[in-house]
Amino acid sequence: MxxxxxxxxxxxxxxxxxxxxxxxxxxxxxxxxxxxxxxxxxxxxxxxxxxxxxxxxxxxxxxxxxxxxxxxxxxxxxxxxxxxxxxxxxxxxxxxxxxxxxxxxxxxxxxxxxxxxxxxxxxxxxxxxxxxxxxxxxxxxxxxxxxxxxxxxxxxxxxxxxxSGAGQTVKAANQLVVAANIQALSEALVLVESYGVDAGAALEVLGGGLAGSAVLEQKRANMLQRSFDPGFRIDLHHKDMGIVTAAARESGVVVPVGSLLAQLMAAARAQGDGGLDHSALLRGVERLSGRSDT
Structure with a gap:
């Protein structure tokens, strides 16, 4: 030992x-x-x-x-x-x-x-x-x-x-994929709810098909219950998206979705959500859709 x-x-x-x-x-x-x-x-x-x-x-x-x-x-x-x-x-x-x-x-x-x-x-x-x-x-x-x-x-x-540096590069890629999954899931949830669909049932069937992901499995309860106690804070994911965009710029790679996600993270922080779990990106979709009380 x-x-x-x-x-x-x-x-x-x-x-x-x-x-x-x-x-x-x-x-x-x-x-x-x-x-x-x-x-x-x-x-x-x-x-x-x-x-x-x-x-x-x-x-x-x-x-x-x-x-x-x-x-x-x-x-x-x-x-x-x-x-x-x-x-x-x-x-x-x-x-x-x-x-x-x-x-x-x-x-x-x-x-x-x-x-x-x-x-x-x-x-x-x-x-x-x-x-x-x-x-x-x-x-x-x-x-x-x-x-x-x-x-x-x-x-x-x-x-x-x-x-050296390869671990951090892969982690940046990981954070890009995770953020994209959370944002897409947030938009999908707001969409189905806008039509009166049972959101729990919708996420269950999405999770069993090609749309299924670890993000959906782990963040489903947070989103359905609008409970965003931090497991990984938006403040930290905001920092990580800065790493993604900086690394892409330095290597000459274009990450248009990554750049948008960085802005959405920044917007969430500006709205006071930085201390919430990153699944609280859902709140941003609700605000943009006029479906939020906050």
Missing amino acids: SSIAFIGLGVMGSPMAVHLAGAGHDVTGYNPSPHKCGPLVDAGGSAATSIADAVAGAEIICVMVPDSPDVQQVLAGEGGVFAHAKPNALVIDFSTIRPDVTIELAREAAEKGFRLLDAPVSGGEAGAKSAALSIMVGGSAEDFAAAGEVFEHVGKTVVHVGP
């Missing part, structure tokens, strides 16, 4: 760290809000008061924070991982950030004697709690193999997709 530091114990990071501690690893967690270390401590892990304390002696360092600047600060900032981790430590960044930032951080990590994998995840809070995340991993094949003892306890579908 390995000595693991886990930095970022939020909605996703906390259950992931708990799974690793439950598997018998020596896990030390750090989060700027110390009370979020509670579940890890209860599971047999320990809490650190700084990144430096967390990574001291750690063989593997896991990071799960919101955005590119956060990862840059955690890894390369003053008091960060690169300044305090032991040589040859394996860093697994589970965050979703820009591919170009990952590539630059991997280069810096190698220069400083560390190994870095970009390993963004899909599956939301439910997937983190059930250790059923889909994990797309960029980096060397050797480092991917070395990280297996972590991946096996937090993920269900774990695939090495290429060199």
Whole structure:
């Protein structure tokens, strides 16, 4: 069993760290809000008061924070991982950030004697709690193999997709597909309801045909009940769609649907829905259709 530091114990990071501690690893967690270390401590892990304390002696360092600047600060900032981790430590960044930032951080990590994998995840809070995340991993094949003892306890579908940055690129593609599915499902639901159709029955039959998807299965109840407690917040998907459009622009790829979805996410945030689950894109369709009370 390995000595693991886990930095970022939020909605996703906390259950992931708990799974690793439950598997018998020596896990030390750090989060700027110390009370979020509670579940890890209860599971047999320990809490650190700084990144430096967390990574001291750690063989593997896991990071799960919101955005590119956060990862840059955690890894390369003053008091960060690169300044305090032991040589040859394996860093697994589970965050979703820009591919170009990952590539630059991997280069810096190698220069400083560390190994870095970009390993963004899909599956939301439910997937983190059930250790059923889909994990797309960029980096060397050797480092991917070395990280297996972590991946096996937090993920269900774990695939090495290429060199550094490839994991983040695939995650951007994932977020594009998910957003498109949510928006299409929202429009379909408002359409059938406008004709007085039983919405539950409609989604049941759609789910059994070619229109079926993991999005329909997982978000059906949210949409039918108009209950949007966050599993994955619109604020975060808005950030991810910014990654999609930026990556497409840098590579010269045209993503017209992606660009529209980025605007719809921005509109949802402007209407105060940023803290809701991304299935609340439904509210935007209702507003545009004049069928919303808010």
